[in-house]
Amino acid sequence: MITARRMAAVDANAAALGVPRKQLMESSGNAVARVVRDVAGGEGAEIAIVAGRGNNGGDAFVAARFLDGFDTRTYLLGRPESVSTDIARENYDALVEAEYDVETVTDSREFGLGDPDVVVDAMLGTGVTGALREPEASVAERINALDATVVAVDVPSGVDADTGESEGVAVEADHVVTFHDEKPGLSSLDSKVHVADIGIPAAAETFTGPGDLRSLTRDPQSHKGDHGEVLVVGGGPYTGAPALAAGSALRAGADLVRVACPEPVAREIQGYSENFILVPFEGSRFAPDHVDDLLGRANDHDVVVFGPGLGSADETLDAVEEFLARYDGRAVVDADALQVVPDVETEATLVCTPHQGELEKMGGTTAEAWRERRSLVSEFAGDLGHTLLVKGAYDVVSDGSETRVNRTGNPGMTVGGTGDVLAGVTGALLSTQDPLDAAAIGAYANGRAGDIVVDERGFGLVATDLLERVPEALWGERDD
Ligand SMILES: NC(=O)C1=CN([C@@H]2O[C@H](COP(=O)(O)OP(=O)(O)OC[C@H]3O[C@@H](n4cnc5c(N)ncnc54)[C@H](O)[C@@H]3O)[C@@H](O)[C@H]2O)[C@H](O)CC1
Numbered sequence: 169m170i171t172a173r174r175m176a177a178v179d180a181n182a183a184a185l186g187v188p189r190k191q192l193m194e195s196s197g198n199a200v201a202r203v204v205r206d207v208a209g210g211e212g213a214e215i216a217i218v219a220g221r222g223n224n225g226g227d228a229f230v231a232a233r234f235l236d237g238f239d240t241r242t243y244l245l246g247r248p249e250s251v252s253t254d255i256a257r258e259n260y261d262a263l264v265e266a267e268y269d270v271e272t273v274t275d276s277r278e279f280g281l282g283d284p285d286v287v288v289d290a291m292l293g294t295g296v297t298g299a300l301r302e303p304e305a306s307v308a309e310r311i312n313a314l315d316a317t318v319v320a321v322d323v324p325s326g327v328d329a330d331t332g333e334s335e336g337v338a339v340e341a342d343h344v345v346t347f348h349d350e351k352p353g354l355s356s357l358d359s360k361v362h363v364a365d366i367g368i369p370a371a372a373e374t375f376t377g378p379g380d381l382r383s384l385t386r387d388p389q390s391h392k393g394d395h396g397e398v399l400v401v402g403g404g405p406y407t408g409a410p411a412l413a414a415g416s417a418l419r420a421g422a423d424l425v426r427v428a429c430p431e432p433v434a435r436e437i438q439g440y441s442e443n444f445i446l447v448p449f450e451g452s453r454f455a456p457d458h459v460d461d462l463l464g465r466a467n468d469h470d471v472v473v474f475g476p477g478l479g480s481a482d483e484t485l486d487a488v489e490e491f492l493a494r495y496d497g498r499a500v501v502d503a504d505a506l507q508v509v510p511d512v513e514t515e516a517t518l519v520c521t522p523h524q525g526e527l528e529k530m531g532g533t534t535a536e537a538w539r540e541r542r543s544l545v546s547e548f549a550g551d552l553g554h555t556l557l558v559k560g561a562y563d564v565v566s567d568g569s570e571t572r573v574n575r576t577g578n579p580g581m582t583v584g585g586t587g588d589v590l591a592g593v594t595g596a597l598l599s600t601q602d603p604l605d606a607a608a609i610g611a612y613a614n615g616r617a618g619d620i621v622v623d624e625r626g627f628g629l630v631a632t633d634l635l636e637r638v639p640e641a642l643w644g645e646r647d648d
């Protein structure tokens with residue numbers, strides 16, 4: 169099962185892996201034609217292809233080329249100039265050039281579909297927003313009134329592939345040829361669903377890629393706070409770690425970042441940067457006495473990043489345990505705080521970011537080969553009931569039901585502090601993304617930032633270099 173949003177990400181990842189969308193379109197069109205052949209009842213059958221101006225229409229232009237021998241006519245709803253993508257337009261032009269029977273429909277009132285045996289509905293696919301507009305709405309009604317067998321491309325036009333719902337009229341299809349994987353909304357329809365393999369490499373789904381960054385949108389109308397308020401809880405024996413996590417959360421786009429830390433740590437951090445808002449607590453380390461106050465504060469934030477530099481004193485770990493038991497918001501848990509997670513019952517939504525050693529301390533197991541590690545991490549995440557981001561040469565991210573593997577990053581990143589950067593980035597992302605996406609994008613961007621630094625200067629990077637490249641890694645030029 170795959171949502172339209174995830175499908176778009178996987179599609180972009182496939183392109184980055186060297187399988188561009190036009191190639192997928194060729195497979196999609198071919199798959200549609202195969203189903204049409206099966207339902208048409210022999211050559212000579214009359215087939216009407218009704219194509220819209222997006223890539224859904226593009227699939228149908230390809231299908232027409234695979235239907236030689238049938239009496240096929242293709243209708244484009246609109247002028248050729250209105251075809252909205254290059255690849256759909258190229259496939260349209262190819263039909264015209266090869267003298268296929270193609271008509272443009274500019275006045276739908278005069279559009280007569282005749283009495284075909286099969287209608288291919290390729291007006292709209294996953295690009296639909298809201299109710300069908302004209303001319304698509306009245307053409308859908310006309311298709312529904314015919315006796316023909318209706319084969320819809322990807323999704324019946326007007327239907328939302330994620331929900332199966334339509335806001336107005338929608339095509340009623342006998343068959344739907346959908347691509348790559350089942351879509352959540354199709355099972356509720358009265359159509360026979362055919363899932364066609366269109367040659368998207370499994371790696372486009374398994375591995376994070378530039379497509380995963382597509383969910384990072386910024387609404388021009390956004391206000392302060394829309395992109396997250398993050399509370400970093402850390403510091404004690406270490407002072408750099410919470411500062412790195414906080415700085416990274418800001419670089420990853422959080423609007424406000426506060427650092428809750430012991431007073432002496434706060435004094436030191438203040439000297440690092442004027443961008444930090446500090447909320448010091450008494451004493452030299454986090455302890456159970458601080459939990460009440462901290463819970464109040466945490467509830468005013470979207471996400472808490474727990475762990476950088478906290479240390480592992482017994483009273484600190486007790487305090488972490490008590491905090492998590494009483495907290496029901498979102499949190500990234502890193503470093504020493506990780507070890508209490510398996511023992512605590514919490515309503516909180518956690519993204520845990522252990523390296524392999526920390527994973528073992530949590531009770532998880534690891535393996536050398538990433539495929540094996542992927543299954544182990546997935547199983548352990550399922551047992552924990554939280555999302556895991558297990559760091560390594562290949563990072564494994566899983567919530568127990570979905571698992572992604574991240575390949576960005578390099579051996580230069582074994583230096584101290586890179587984990588704190590990852591925790592901060594993931595914390596900022598967790599305020600706008602679901603936990604699996606936040607962890608996957610966090611791992612991808614953190615590694616990419618490291619790759620940018622090493623490409624430029626070679627090894628010898630330090631964590632602050634990485635932090636500075638986080639914006640570029642998240643929003644810089646994308647090759648999708
Ligand atoms: N990997 C894949 O998923 C592949 C999918 N393919 C096919 O591509 C379509 C999605 O294509 P896209 O261009 O994004 O969108 P559509 O063709 O569905 O429609 C865009 C088109 O429609 C207009 N529009 C939007 N809403 C409405 C409305 N309510 N009424 C009228 N018109 C509307 C919008 O303005 C655009 O012009 C997917 O379904 C697959 O069929 C690839 O070919 C292969 C890879």
Ligand SMILES: [K+]
Nearest residue numbers: 292321323325
């Ligand atoms: K369609």
